[in-house]
Amino acid sequence: ELKVEQNPLFLSMQEGKNYTIYCNYSTTSDRLYWYRQDPGKSLESLFVLLSNGAVKQEGRLMASLDTKARLSTLHITAAVHDLSATYFCAVDSNSRGGSEKLVFGKGTKLTVNP
Amino acid sequence: NAGVTQTPKFRVLKTGQSMTLLCAQDMNHEYMYWYRQDPGMGLRLIHYSVGEGTTAKGEVPDGYNVSRLKKQNFLLGLESAAPSQTSVYFCASSAHGGRTSYSNQPQHFGDGTRLSIL
16 A cells, blocks of 8 residues: 655745755655645646656756655755645556556645745 | 636535535546545545546545546535535546556646535
């Protein structure tokens, strides 16, 4: 059974600082997603990582995937208040193809303080 | 450009009542999903569908039924609501589900339905 763990679950940081959110998963998968959720809102797709070594960047966020270590990271550079949200990683549990049965981590609630 | 639309947005039920949540997508997606989100739990898959007329169980299917009579619609039913089913329900759809295509399309989510069961 696939398990996905994120840490930290809560992160309070100052504007301008850097930090990394970690996503570990327990079984083989080469498809990982990062989503953002604002309070009371839907989930917004940030990154899709499809292979070992994949790295994607959008603005102050950069995501990477190491399938051998079963680890993805979401790095925040020079945080700004607008990045305050909950971030989820999700891993495709179906290693033999078929549906995208995603297993989500519990989320990291990020608060960026002035 | 509606994307994924969920109806209703809010609902309060009494224990034992039944109701149906509707999800509609206008992106011609094959795959559709129902999740529930509870505080501190992330999202958990209830049921999913890989095409019109098909459904399958996810991680937490007990107490729910689903139907996919039309490609664009995916219905989630609660036959006899229980307080443990108080949650936010999200519907999602995706363009494909297989590894035959290495498309980078993620699942697209609706705005959610907040359901309270008293």
